[in-house]
Amino acid sequence: MANTATHSSVVATRHLSDFFREFVRRNKYAKYSGTSSNNVIVMKEERVTGRQKINVPAVGRLSGDGVSGTSTLRGSGEAMKNFGMDLTPTYRRNAVEFTKEDLEKPNFDMFAAARPQLMDWAMEKHRDLTVIALESITNAGAQVTYADATEAHKDAWLVDNVDRVLFGALKSNDDGPGDHSAALDNVDTTNDKLDASMAQLAKRIAKTASPRIQPIRVNDDEEWFVGFCDELSFRDLSADSTITQATREAWSRGANNPLFTGGDLIYDGMIFREVEDMNQVTGVGATTSDVGRMVLCGQQAVAWAIGRRPIVITDLDEDYEFQPGIAIELKDDIAKYVIEYTTGRYVDWGQVVVYTSATADS
Numbered sequence: 076m077a078n079t080a081t082h083s084s085v086v087a088t089r090h091l092s093d094f095f096r097e098f099v100r101r102n103k104y105a106k107y108s109g110t111s112s113n114n115v116i117v118m119k120e121e122r123v124t125g126r127q128k129i130n131v132p133a134v135g136r137l138s139g140d141g142v143s144g145t146s147t148l149r150g151s152g153e154a155m156k157n158f159g160m161d162l163t164p165t166y167r168r169n170a171v172e173f174t175k176e177d178l179e180k181p182n183f184d185m186f187a188a189a190r191p192q193l194m195d196w197a198m199e200k201h202r203d204l205t206v207i208a209l210e211s212i213t214n215a216g217a218q219v220t221y222a223d224a225t226e227a228h229k230d231a232w233l234v235d236n237v238d239r240v241l242f243g244a245l246k247s248n249d250d251g252p253g254d255h256s257a258a259l260d261n262v263d264t265t266n267d268k269l270d271a272s273m274a275q276l277a278k279r280i281a282k283t284a285s286p287r288i289q290p291i292r293v294n295d296d297e298e299w300f301v302g303f304c305d306e307l308s309f310r311d312l313s314a315d316s317t318i319t320q321a322t323r324e325a326w327s328r329g330a331n332n333p334l335f336t337g338g339d340l341i342y343d344g345m346i347f348r349e350v351e352d353m354n355q356v357t358g359v360g361a362t363t364s365d366v367g368r369m370v371l372c373g374q375q376a377v378a379w380a381i382g383r384r385p386i387v388i389t390d391l392d393e394d395y396e397f398q399p400g401i402a403i404e405l406k407d408d409i410a411k412y413v414i415e416y417t418t419g420r421y422v423d424w425g426q427v428v429v430y431t432s433a434t435a436d437s
Contacts, residue, residue, distance in 0.1 A: 094319040103202050106334050107301060107372075108379065113292055115301055115372045115425070116205070120381040128161040129380035133414060133424055135286055158285070158424070164382030169196050170390075170402035178399070186401055190387055197385055204263075204409040206352050208377050209303060209370045213413050213421045221354070229255035235420050238284045239278055241266030241429045250318070256359065260428055263361035269308040269369055269431040271317035271342055277302070277371045278345060281427045290344070290375040292336065293319060299334060300345045301372045305353035307433040308367040309340075318342055345371070355433045366410040367433030375412045376425030382406035406428055 102108065107115035119131045134219065135156030142148050171189040178185055212224035212232045219228055233240055234253040242248035248261040262263035267273075278300055281288040290298035304312060312318055321342045332346070340347040347369070356366045368374075390400045412424040 102198050104205055106336060112374055114374065115291065116377040116379050117375050118379045118381060120384075123164055123382040123406070126163055126165075127382075128163050129382065129408070130159045130161050131378040131412070133158045133160070133375050133412060136289055144331075160378055160410070160412055160414065162378055162380035162410055164380050164406045164408045166383075166406045167197070167200055168194060168402060168404045168405065170400050172398065172400040175397045175399070176373060186389070186399070189401045193387065193401065194249060194385075197403050197405060197410055197423070201409070203352060205377060206350060206354075208409050208411045209372075210354065210368070210428070211411050213411075213423070216421050218410055218413065221356075226256055232421075233258070234422050236428075239280060239288065239423055239427045241273070241280060241427065243430065243432070244270075244273050244276070246276075248352065258363060259356065259359040259366055259408075259430060262359075262364075262366050264364050264432045264434050267360075267432040268311040268315075268434075269304065269367070269429070270312060270315040271321070273310070273431070274302065274345055274347070274369075274371075274425055275343055275431045277369070277427050278343065281371060281373060284427070286422065286424070288427065289375075293333060299332075301334060302347040302369045302429075303346055303350045303353065304347055304369040305355055305367040305433065306349055306351050306367075307355060307435070308369050308431045309347065309349035310436075311431070312340060312347060312369075333364065340352050356430075360432060362431075365433045365435065367431045369429040369431060371427040371429060373425050378410055378412045380408045382408075 095313070104116055108118055109116075109385060117131060117326070119129055121129050121235050122179060134350070135153065135158075137153060139153035142151050171193065173185060195247060207220055208218070210221040212221055212228050213219070213220045214224070214228040224232075230253055233255045237249065237252060240249070242258040243262040244267050248267075249258040250261065251257050281290075290300050293299055318340055322340055332341070334346050335341065336348065340348065353368065356368075358365065360366045383404070385403060385405040388402045388404060390402065393399065413421050414424050416422040
């Protein structure tokens with residue numbers, strides 16, 4: 076039996092720029108994403124084929140004294156630190172399939188209804204991959220999901236990032252030092268709930284770490300950090316009296332901040348956002364309590380490499396057009412931005428991880 080090849084005109088493919096704009100705009104992390112370095116999530120788009128990589132660059136701040144007066148500047152400049160991280164975009168796809176009879180039954184257009192559902196699926200995948208990136212552990216330059224990381228992986232990561240990880244309310248809770256599980260055991264349910272004081276300590280850690288974590292600049296002169304919190308840590312932060320007072324006083328200003336979303340909290344140059352999909356670490360804190368996390372982010376905490384923009388494909392050719400389908404397809408990669416700052420030391424470039432008490436609701 077000879078099969079008839081499907082002519083390319085039968086498959087209608089829609090490469091719509093407005094679809095991509097909608098995908099980015101409706102994304103949960105849209106306010107924190109952009110192509111410049113002054114974003115939590117830095118986007119870089121290059122059309123790639125196969126397993127080609129996309130290199131996402133990062134540059135460090137200048138810290139030299141410069142010159143003044145009539146001193147000669149030539150020869151007194153400073154080298155600008157610059158780094159790059161390779162990402163490998165891969166295809167992500169999903170589809171909704173019908174038979175012609177199914178399409179004739181309802182009194183609404185199921186094809187039209189499937190399109191936003193597929194977009195929602197793609198955005199949820201992006202959200203999940205972003206959370207995985209924020210929580211990941213770096214092992215000799217390779218990123219491992221927190222769930223898959225061994226104790227050796229976590230200890231090595233903590234040694235490399237000791238100046239940007241906080242266990243509870245005190246830096247001394249990492250008393251190993253560099254023993255990740257022992258430090259988690261020091262997080263207790265009384266003193267280590269996320270509150271204003273812990274958030275301020277995390278901010279000081281971000282500003283004094285080496286390399287320093289650079290805040291996001293808004294309106295030229297305002298500097299902000301963004302804290303993504305699991306739901307139990309956010310619950311405790313919301314109940315802190317210092318935070319509630321500051322939120323009342325900052326509401327009018329906060330509502331106009333381009334990084335602010337309704338339901339966020341604002342305090343001392345930090346915006347806190349609840350991320351329901353961020354995971355708790357169960358049975359590890361003092362008295363085997365659960366531990367949550369806040370990830371306080373500055374510039375370039377996460378890299379998003381886009382190899383192919385999302386497209387919707389309508390396929391009509393199956394079974395003589397009796398079994399049509401509609402699919403979404405995109406090619407990207409998302410990872411925490413990690414640089415080899417010194418030989419063998421792999422540093423989380425744009426974030427401080429704060430482990431907090433996360434007692435479940437009674």
